[in-house]
Amino acid sequence: MSLISVSDLWKSYRWQGRNVEALRGLSLSISEGECFGLLGPNGAGKTTLLRILATMLPPDRGEIRIAGVELRRQPEHIRRTLGYVGQQGGTDIQATVFQDLLLQAHLYGLRGQAARRRVSEVLEQLELSSLASRPVSSLSGGQRRRLDLALGLVHRPPLLLLDEPSLGLDPVSRRQLWECLRDLRAQGTTIVLTTHYLEEADQLCTRLAIIDKGSIIADGSPARLKQESAGETLILTLAPSGSANVRQQAGELLGTCSFVRAVHEEDSEQLRLSVEHGESALPAVLHLLEEAGLTVSSLVLERPSLDDVFFRYAGRSLKKAQAETAGPGARSAFAWKGR
Ligand SMILES: Nc1ncnc2c1ncn2[C@@H]1O[C@H](COP(=O)(O)OP(=O)(O)O)[C@@H](O)[C@H]1O
Numbered sequence: 001m002s003l004i005s006v007s008d009l010w011k012s013y014r015w016q017g018r019n020v021e022a023l024r025g026l027s028l029s030i031s032e033g034e035c036f037g038l039l040g041p042n043g044a045g046k047t048t049l050l051r052i053l054a055t056m057l058p059p060d061r062g063e064i065r066i067a068g069v070e071l072r073r074q075p076e077h078i079r080r081t082l083g084y085v086g087q088q089g090g091t092d093i094q095a096t097v098f099q100d101l102l103l104q105a106h107l108y109g110l111r112g113q114a115a116r117r118r119v120s121e122v123l124e125q126l127e128l129s130s131l132a133s134r135p136v137s138s139l140s141g142g143q144r145r146r147l148d149l150a151l152g153l154v155h156r157p158p159l160l161l162l163d164e165p166s167l168g169l170d171p172v173s174r175r176q177l178w179e180c181l182r183d184l185r186a187q188g189t190t191i192v193l194t195t196h197y198l199e200e201a202d203q204l205c206t207r208l209a210i211i212d213k214g215s216i217i218a219d220g221s222p223a224r225l226k227q228e229s230a231g232e233t234l235i236l237t238l239a240p241s242g243s244a245n246v247r248q249q250a251g252e253l254l255g256t257c258s259f260v261r262a263v264h265e266e267d268s269e270q271l272r273l274s275v276e277h278g279e280s281a282l283p284a285v286l287h288l289l290e291e292a293g294l295t296v297s298s299l300v301l302e303r304p305s306l307d308d309v310f311f312r313y314a315g316r317s318l319k320k321a322q323a324e325t326a327g328p329g330a331r332s333a334f335a336w337k338g339r
């Protein structure tokens with residue numbers, strides 16, 4: 001059964017007297033234990049979707065169920081089953097790390113020793129124990145983001161919603177955050193995150209949905225999306241290199257194989273083979289050429305990127321889509337402290 005099911009979700013904002021449609025009939029389903037990525041350019045509707053799921057924003061239309069419970073009927077219940085970490089985080093910069101987490105624990109109804117114990121646990125989990133007495137304002141970007149995550153986890157939610165968790169982090173802090181998220185998932189937390197980093201989606205997500213202009217244009221595992229949209233390419237160099245005769249012989253032979261979609265002559269050195277499954281085609285190609293007495297000097301598997309996938313479905317590159325600005329831009333996420 002799916003943990004989250006969203007069906008025909010619509011949401012528009014009023015801005016300067018006109019309607020900005022943020023979500024247009026979006027549907028999706030997310031299973032327990034997944035790390036589900038929402039990938040899309042600025043203004044695609046990612047934050048809007050997460051805030052609706054977190055019960056912070058009412059949808060105009062559509063049905064949402066989380067763990068079988070209808071969101072609009074029991075928002076309080078839903079709120080307790082999830083942790084939400086906004087695009088800008090929700091930390092109180094005056095407090096110390098410990099105080100900030102303790103306040104969050106109190107907001108979720110934990111009291112006394114139980115609250116302090118839980119705070120110590122999450123501090124340890126996110127490697128923040130040594131920073132417990134530091135004021136939040138003194139933390140680095142990466143530490144702050146880990147604190148945001150800790151705040152979302154205090155009440156042990158089985159579901160975590162993260163809006164651009166690694167936005168603005170340096171590569172080292174980003175990798176550290178990815179490790180935290182992998183650990184959380186290994187411990188059974190379902191994670192839904194938004195990102196416009198293709199690499200992040202590729203590294204972390206078991207499944208992802210590509211969102212553009214308020215609806216989902218493709219979804220699946222990163223590997224499947226890449227394979228379906230673009231197939232894979234084998235780049236073949238034969239010996240002696242530069243021999244047109246050898247290339248032609250190989251090209252004709254490979255062109256008759258069922259697993260080769262097309263053969264292109266890249267330049268006077270290489271052939272490019274378009275195949276469906278690179279991994280299984282690779283040994284077969286080697287075997288076939290060897291049997292024909294041809295010598296392979298290199299055979300490289302080139303996999304498509306998520307960029308290629310976005311291009312295929314959205315009809316423009318993610319970079320180009322990113323540069324387009326729609327409407328006023330997302331208002332900064334506000335600090336949400338439980339009830
Ligand atoms: N508070 C708001 N008022 C008006 N328009 C908004 C507001 N928040 C978001 N939008 C618009 O809704 C669309 C989707 O925004 P958002 O959900 O923030 O996208 P994303 O998180 O993918 O960048 C954009 O066109 C954005 O400008």
Ligand SMILES: [Mg+2]
Pocket residue numbers: 046047048087163330
């Ligand atoms: Mg956003």
